[in-house]
Every structure is written in C-alpha cells, then in structure tokens.
Amino acid sequence: MTTTLAAVEAVHGVNAYSLAILLHILLFVYWLGGDLGVYYSSRFILRDDLAPQARATALKIMHGVDLAPRICLVLFLPSGVTLMAAGPLGDEFFVGPVLLTLLWIASGVWLAMAVYDYTRGATRFGRTVQRLDLAVRYGLVAVLLAIAGYTMIATDPFGVDTNPRWLGAKLGAYALCILAGVLIRWRLRGFGPAFGRLMATGSTPQVEHDIRSSLRSCEPYVYSIWALVLLAAVLGVVKPGSTAF
Numbered sequence: 001m002t003t004t005l006a007a008v009e010a011v012h013g014v015n016a017y018s019l020a021i022l023l024h025i026l027l028f029v030y031w032l033g034g035d036l037g038v039y040y041s042s043r044f045i046l047r048d049d050l051a052p053q054a055r056a057t058a059l060k061i062m063h064g065v066d067l068a069p070r071i072c073l074v075l076f077l078p079s080g081v082t083l084m085a086a087g088p089l090g091d092e093f094f095v096g097p098v099l100l101t102l103l104w105i106a107s108g109v110w111l112a113m114a115v116y117d118y119t120r121g122a123t124r125f126g127r128t129v130q131r132l133d134l135a136v137r138y139g140l141v142a143v144l145l146a147i148a149g150y151t152m153i154a155t156d157p158f159g160v161d162t163n164p165r166w167l168g169a170k171l172g173a174y175a176l177c178i179l180a181g182v183l184i185r186w187r188l189r190g191f192g193p194a195f196g197r198l199m200a201t202g203s204t205p206q207v208e209h210d211i212r213s214s215l216r217s218c219e220p221y222v223y224s225i226w227a228l229v230l231l232a233a234v235l236g237v238v239k240p241g242s243t244a245f
Helices: 002-012 016-045 052-065 067-086 097-120 124-153 165-187 191-201 205-216 219-238
Strands: none
Touching: 016 052, 016 067, 016 205, 016 219, 052 067, 052 191, 067 097, 067 165, 097 124, 124 165, 165 219, 191 205
C-alpha cells in the first residue's frame, strides 16, 4: 500500500497523506459548524413571540444548514479509512486500494440515500429510501461498535502491535454519533405535525408545548454528538498510547 501511495504522489506531485488529513479536517469543521448553525436556528423556532412566518423562515434555514452535517457524517468513515491507509497504519491493517475503492463506492450509495431521504423523504419512494438508510445506520452502529470493542480489548487487534486502542475509541465515538442522529430523528417525530398546526391555526399553548418538548428532547443527543465529534478529533490528533510513528 505504501508503494502504491508513493507512486501516486510521484505522478501527481501531491502528498496523499496531507490531502487525506485536509479532507478529514474539512469534514470535521463542516460537521460541527453545521450542527452549531442548526442549533442556533432552532432557538428562533422556539420563540413564541415571533410571527409564524418568521419561525417558518428559521425552520427553512435550519433545514438547509442541516444538510452539511448529514453529508459529513456519511463521508467521515471513508475519509478516516483513507487517512489510515495513507498513514503508518495502512500497511498494518492491510487497507489496500481495492478495499478503499469499494468503501468509497458504498459510501457514495449511502450518501445518495441520505440526501434523497432528506430532500424527498415525504414521497412514497422517499419513505422506502428512508427505511433503507435507517437499516444501514443500525447495521453500521452494530458492526462499528463490535470492531471498536475488539480493537480496544484485544492485545494485538488484527495483528497490529502498535496499540491502536485510540483508533477503536475513535471508531466507537463515530458509531455513537450515528446512533445519536437516529435517536434525534425519533424524538422529532412530533415536531412536524405540531409545526403544521402552528402554521394553520397559529400559536396555542398546546402547539407551543408540543414544539418545545419535541426540540428540547433532542438536546441531550445534540450535545452528545458535539462531545463525540470533539473526542474523535482529539483521539485522532493525540493517539494516546500508540507506539506508531
């Protein structure tokens, strides 16, 4: 794998490892930054002193900004594996170009499903795509947590003797981010009907209660995602306990 990357660098005059780091950093920035934008926009949706149309505008802004974190979440996995393949762990974990290509193709399919669900989820086909997307997320959470647990528990996971427990912890943090996102979806099920009533009949104590309780119930999972993304970033930079250089 190192020979392959060296050949690519020689042909294109570009350091593949540096590009992989840049991509990973950009995804981290847009993920966390977009999430903060979504959270800030939601504060205006909660304000019952604003006119319904003003709150609807805030909702449109929130919906538009929220697409960036969703894209970043999907691409974070292939980006991280690419970073690992281009670095010292690439040879140890035997991440070859074929596996890397297949991972990017699979991630592209997942990304297409996620974007379609987000933009056309209310259609009949969109609901089918939504179920497929959720199945992918549940499957990834289970598989990634299992791999993360093994990596952190085993003495030499997958034959790697450089103590990659930090990598297992980072993988576990990513899996929990996916799970938190799914839980946010479940908590928001009552928001759409409540906001629809706000636009149709105006503000009432019951409507405001339903909107507020729906959004407020998501906050623990939102805060968890922020903490987990930051944890993943710290682990990726510090690599605690690793003996690889």
